[in-house]
Amino acid sequence: MKLNSMHKTALAIVLMSACLALASPAAAAVVVVTNPAVPGDAVSASNLQKYYLGKSTSWSDGTSVKPAMLVGGPTTDEFLKSYVKKSSSQFKTFWKKAVFSGTGTPPEEFGSDADVIKYVAATPGAVGYVAEGSDTAGTKVLTVQ
Amino acid sequence: MLRKIMTAMLVLVAMSVTAGTAYAVDVAVHGTVSQGYLKSSEYNYLTPNTKDGTFAFNEAIVNLSTRVDDKTRIGIQLLGRDFGPEGNGNIILDWAFGDHRWRDYLGFRIGKVKTPLGLYNKTRDVDAVRTAVLMPQSVYNEGFRMVTTAFQGGSLYGNLPVSDNTSFDYELFGGTIEMDGTQFLSDTMSGAAPGAPMLSYDVETKYMAGGQLIWNTPLEGLRLGGTYLTLETNSQGSFANGTMAPTVIDMQLKLNSYYTLSAEYLWNDLSLAAEYTRMDTDILMSGVPYPDGAGGFMLIDIDQEDKRGGYYGQAAYRFSSLFELGTYYSVFHPNWDNKDGEDLAVDHRAYQKDLALTARFDVTDNWILKLEGHLIKGTGQLEPSYNPEGFDEENWNMFAAKSTFYF
Numbered sequence: 012m013k014l015n016s017m018h019k020t021a022l023a024i025v026l027m028s029a030c031l032a033l034a035s036p037a038a039a040a041v042v043v044v045t046n047p048a049v050p051g052d053a054v055s056a057s058n059l060q061k062y063y064l065g066k067s068t069s070w071s072d073g074t075s076v077k078p079a080m081l082v083g084g085p086t087t088d089e090f091l092k093s094y095v096k097k098s099s100s101q102f103k104t105f106w107k108k109a110v111f112s113g114t115g116t117p118p119e120e121f122g123s124d125a126d127v128i129k130y131v132a133a134t135p136g137a138v139g140y141v142a143e144g145s146d147t148a149g150t151k152v153l154t155v156q
Numbered sequence: 157m158l159r160k161i162m163t164a165m166l167v168l169v170a171m172s173v174t175a176g177t178a179y180a181v182d183v184a185v186h187g188t189v190s191q192g193y194l195k196s197s198e199y200n201y202l203t204p205n206t207k208d209g210t211f212a213f214n215e216a217i218v219n220l221s222t223r224v225d226d227k228t229r230i231g232i233q234l235l236g237r238d239f240g241p242e243g244n245g246n247i248i249l250d251w252a253f254g255d256h257r258w259r260d261y262l263g264f265r266i267g268k269v270k271t272p273l274g275l276y277n278k279t280r281d282v283d284a285v286r287t288a289v290l291m292p293q294s295v296y297n298e299g300f301r302m303v304t305t306a307f308q309g310g311s312l313y314g315n316l317p318v319s320d321n322t323s324f325d326y327e328l329f330g331g332t333i334e335m336d337g338t339q340f341l342s343d344t345m346s347g348a349a350p351g352a353p354m355l356s357y358d359v360e361t362k363y364m365a366g367g368q369l370i371w372n373t374p375l376e377g378l379r380l381g382g383t384y385l386t387l388e389t390n391s392q393g394s395f396a397n398g399t400m401a402p403t404v405i406d407m408q409l410k411l412n413s414y415y416t417l418s419a420e421y422l423w424n425d426l427s428l429a430a431e432y433t434r435m436d437t438d439i440l441m442s443g444v445p446y447p448d449g450a451g452g453f454m455l456i457d458i459d460q461e462d463k464r465g466g467y468y469g470q471a472a473y474r475f476s477s478l479f480e481l482g483t484y485y486s487v488f489h490p491n492w493d494n495k496d497g498e499d500l501a502v503d504h505r506a507y508q509k510d511l512a513l514t515a516r517f518d519v520t521d522n523w524i525l526k527l528e529g530h531l532i533k534g535t536g537q538l539e540p541s542y543n544p545e546g547f548d549e550e551n552w553n554m555f556a557a558k559s560t561f562y563f
Contacts, residue, residue: 066260067315069259096377097422100425101427107284108282108285110221111281111285113219113233113251113253113255113269114255
């Protein structure tokens, strides 16, 4: 069977869509930032997970980790899926359990990328994430290993 | 003790609120309000009116917490609850403690602290954090809730990393339990003096101690754990005894071992869990009235063992932000040494097997609606005092619904 140009175009679109779907856009779409005084230029994905689940609470210099996050949205979904390894609902449930059992305080939440950057820039020990392309001035962008 | 803890915590929170204006100390406030409904086809399960349908199934929680510094937090949670004969809407201190986390591997909590028992005991009061309306009763027995929910004392806890993606969470705890109004103990005592009205009842916990270890395995989302606790109580009940002076029964209860083994696996929107529990108790009662054959009574001692246990497996899948479906299969045996009911007048009193299916609707970010059906085989968890007509039917079912608002 010969494919006409319309079929070829449709096939190309399907293949490109499949490639895009199979690619991992999550890690590329999110930028992790810290307060400039936080030591190092990289953080391991497992440590990032521990910071956002309250299992690790200090940086290597002893400064307390102060995680910040966006209120919902696709950037948060990608961050949680890629680094915290939880769905958005599982992450909310995790912290609800901690709050109502008195065993933890959830990360600070902010309404916009700019608010996250402002908090991280001004707060010693703060770590946050924003959408790729956001203005990160005043913070340090971390490489996630 | 309880009053002192509560007063201290309220003062601390009040100070933090006051300080908030001057030093920007935040007090986080959360809460939930739930109203449920239960209706059974055959029996009065969990409440005395379940067969007819009951709305005596509700709770309200107010939670306040604040950070004192980067490593120290204080918090308090008040609970008002009505569940059959338990609670009656009285507001109790659910928990109130100070928490200092010195290092990731070592922190301590002092006050009234939620008991770590299995994976979900600490949050059993909070409907919003689970799929099911009723937790699997084989492991999270409502009749034991007031015993297991919290203790006054302290705990050491922490996270011990083993490798980059493996760690252990631990908690060691000890103290006493506020057991006033615990149905299990008064029912056990009343069972020894059938027909004699209870005039007064007093219980004191000598000690409670235990520990929990959770292994966060290298397989992302898989947790395996175990919990152990032991406790001892002394209680005294006074029963009317005709024209004679009231009969006083002394009861020593020693929970020799109460342990739970747990597994949980979370993968994307799927969550799986299974737990197994055993509870072995020695109960020694003295001063129990017993017919003497001449129309009177003599007082005897009763030494009995209580060996109960159960297990469950559950699965839940979130289809969307609006809808989640869950199911569990829960098996309970009131006497672990007689699971088939051999020599019992009603053999299905030896077990209760519950297949539940729940639909959870997150109508808004703060409002949840749940509908749940139970197909139940056996009558091993039914209270005789709620079911005076006996236990003729082995197979029965129950419907549960709950609406929860939380913030």
